[in-house]
Amino acid sequence: MRLVATALAASALRPTPTLQPQASGLYAHLPFCRRRCFYCDFPVVVAGDAVKEDRVAHYVSLLERELSKQPRSSKPLATVYLGGGTPSLVEPRFIKQLLDAIDAKHGISSKAEITLECDPGTFDAAKLQKYVDAGVTRVSLGCQSFDDEALEAAGRAHRRQDALDAVQAVKRVGPRHGWSLDLISGLPGTTPEGWMETLHEAHSLNPPHVSSYDLQVEEGTAFGKWYSDGESNGRPPLPQDEESADAYRVASSFWRSRGYLHYEVSSYARTEGEKSRHNSAYWKPRASWLGLGLGAASSEQGARFSRPRKMKDYEAWVADGAIVPESSPPHGADALEDELLTSLRTAAGIDLTRVRDVYSSEYERAVRRGAQEAIELGLAVVEGEVLKLTDPDGFLFSNYALAAVFGEVGDVCV
Amino acid sequence: MKRRRRVATALLLATATALAPPAARRPLTRLGAVDLEAETPASNIRNFAIIAHIDHGKSTLADRMLETTATVAARDMQAQLLDSMDLERERGITIKLNAARMAYEKDGEPYVLNLIDTPGHVDFSYEVSRSLAACEGALLVVDAAQGVQAQTLANVYLALENDLEIIPVLNKIDLPAAEPERVAEEIESTIGLDCTDAILASAKSGLGIGDVLDAIVERVPPPSDDQEKPTRCLIFDSKFDAYQGVVTYFRVVDGTGIAKGDKVKFLATGKTHDITEVGVMVPERIPVSDRALKPGEVGYFVASIKSVDDARVGDTVTVVKSQSHAVSTDEAEPLPGYAEATPMVFAGVFPTDADQYNALRDALGKLKLNDAALRYEAENSPAMGFGFRCGFLGLLHMEIVQERLEREYDVDLIITAPSVVYKVVPRQKNSEAVVEKVMKGEALKEGLIQEASEEDTPTVLVVDNPSRMPDKDRQQHTLEPYVRLEVIAPTEYTGPLMDLANERRGELVDMKYLTPTRTTVIYQMPLAEVITDFFDQVKSRTRGYASMEYALSGYRESPLVRLDVMINKELAAPLSTVVHEQDAQAAGKVLVRKLKEFIPRQMFKVPIQACVGANIVASVQLSAMRKDVLAKCYGGDISRKKKLLQKQAKGKKRMKAMGKVTVPQEAFMAVLNLRDSGGD
Ligand SMILES: Nc1nc2c(ncn2[C@@H]2O[C@H](COP(=O)(O)OP(=O)(O)OP(=O)(O)O)[C@@H](O)[C@H]2O)c(=O)[nH]1
């Protein structure tokens, strides 16, 4: 019985053979930053306060070349996300050039959500207006904190006043799809009181959307070097796990009690319509989106590809024809793990009937087994047939819960 | 100058490639090779082993001899060719003995030289004794820069016990730091071996290899050749081959020899087998078809034997029936053989995944086929599930078995900390006398369960698992194994070495100057103290200039107690350990501190305690985990996060649940060194 079911499921899942990408979204990476923040491990090109025009021009031409090699999308794009790096360091005319090129290639729907990541201190209202004129409809604003000491300790190039000015500029221009305020909790030097203040200050700005990340100390970053031995070595100390866990809980409670929807581990929206459409696509099973530029990831029905993260390698890759190696979408445990990983990050959770139908009842049982401990610990619930992590504890221990489910899913023999 | 010519006879290329064992490395093409079908009189055979301290160049010297005698063609040569196991090659050490037959011509006379390369590491000295029993001579290789080291001495004594002709070879004279004259004097003064004819060599550059070969012919006595006696062969090794079954490696000692088609009898088991193939190692196995291997010859046979237990190392094989040659009808006496390898340390070996128990049992069975020293018996515990208690020769042996099980048989393991074998005698009538006997190593009634018997002699309880150590309040004598430990080091380090030995309950027996600048210290020390990080400490306190050797010397009575660990108020039996009563508290403190480091934080607070009986001697609290989340998945790039989670899921698998707490592998090893060395 099971065999039949799996075979059926597998054939149902095989991608319809088409050369045209199914994507409705596109992520483009603009790597230039004024300096590298101490926690950052993104593919970044440090450019100082002013980016040299010719460098940008050269990079944008690379993007255009990559674009020219891509197969045309089957339908116009519903979302475009210009991330970085600090895209707002790039002159508006280049953004226009890029968006025009994307439009020419794939078509951008007239109602599309086009997000530009902006960092305080790199733009004013006039510049932002030009971005909007170029097509940008939404701004993601990297404020991170309103505490100057924390900003300094994190190596950020901007200060509190820059962030406030930036918000005013955004409000004056008023991009059509609103804006998001990005925060980081658990930065060195922050205290519970400081975090509370940051939240209040953020709320007073009435953001349509908030992304609130818990700081991750990554290997290879300055923080990774300084704090890996558990000592602060004379620098502002990293908050204890207890404190940053509390910061996360506090944020969740803070925003939810003010009516915000905590729809994903790190994302809050003021209303349903103000969720990030682009990011939401990432959390859908077998998602497809296009990628463009240094280090950008793309996915074709779950078959992901990451572009080179080093500029030299990326240039060479483009020169060699920007070939995205063909790979079939993941299947079996591999695909289910992707799905678990993305779905369980969202408040919507994962539908277990879908797991049974698409994968097999054996996989469904494995997921339930794996989730058992988390359910007992109050980290997860099954509502109807939907498995969800609880907010905030389930989200806070999402790795713990997921690892247990992965353990069971990985053990299913097919 | 002596004239030397290689024996170049029939090319055995065809046979070599056709019959090379499939699993072995690529077949070697041979330029000049021995005519294996030609008989060599015993007077022209020389059997010798190469012995030395670890890394002094035995295997490299063997390489050069194989090359010089054209046993192996230059283009097939690779460094330490005889070290054929993957692990040996990776680690650059010899683990198992390896034999090779070479042809050599001296003064117009053809000779057959059988060489056995041996390991230098102390864990495998058993392999050395086996090798020596099959030889009349030994090359004693000494690194001319390092001089006499601990295993040099130990191996020389083994060779002397076996009455072998020892030829000193001062190796590595190419090194700028080489001081052959000084080292020669050192050998003379420490071992009393005449070094006037010591050979200066560089196994690396090939210097002196001809002299070594000549010396073997001239100085190693030929094997005796008593064809009147019944045929007796000494088994010095046996291996399981997936295609041929058990392959038995032997040395013909006397009689008319052994040939294909013979019916042979193993004296230890009394079983008989028909030989389907007889051959020699050159170094891969090549069958000889038409003749018997004669006294003095070294070779192998295949006789469709299923289990290596039926072809035990040290057993004697005799021919009971033959179509090809005369067979003495006399009853053959078994050869002296050698003592069984006794495991010195024991540890629990458990599959991380209960489903892998059968796979682990099969794997151990297969490993055991080629590793006579490995012991195992089923063990199960509530915490660890089903697994095995295994006995090893030492820590390196244990590490190697673990690695082979995981790599070659693909079972993931959790191994508990190694422990020595304690003995416990209940205090009762005559118990003092029994303790005396245990200390002298006399055979006694031993059991695994302690019973205060009504009889005159109490049963000796053998404890190879610390959790089985009876409670301290029981009326009993506790005994632990001691070793005679010898450390050789430059004189300036004697002070720090003695400090270290004292910390480890060592008792100084002797101190000697090997040379004006080098000293040897000899201690009696509990084995339990040696199988920790002792050697690492020795090395660090002597800047790596010391070498060490130890051998079991017997049992001594010590006030020992069992130190238990409670995790979350539940006894974690696999973490129990036996310590000296005086050390219990300090050891407990270190143990709980280490466990706290190794045990990942759980979703709840976890007390970790060390106890002796009902007494809590140390305790710490593991605070609850506060978060476990990867907040950001940038640009939809989940690949990295997925890998992390898969790793985490796997890591969880590698832990054992003690009650509600999961304990990782490292924690089981935490008991290995419970001394507060401050800086660790
Ligand atoms: N310079 C120099 N190095 C040598 C010489 N002989 C061996 N070596 C090196 O010494 C190291 C150890 O050599 P091996 O032949 O593996 O030593 P071994 O005695 O067989 O070692 P075990 O089997 O582990 O006891 C290797 O790196 C060799 O290359 C020599 O004559 N001169």
Ligand code: SF4
């Ligand atoms: S601004 Fe953003 S992308 Fe640039 S270095 Fe800082 S964190 Fe990284």
Ligand SMILES: [Mg+2]
């Ligand atoms: Mg060797």
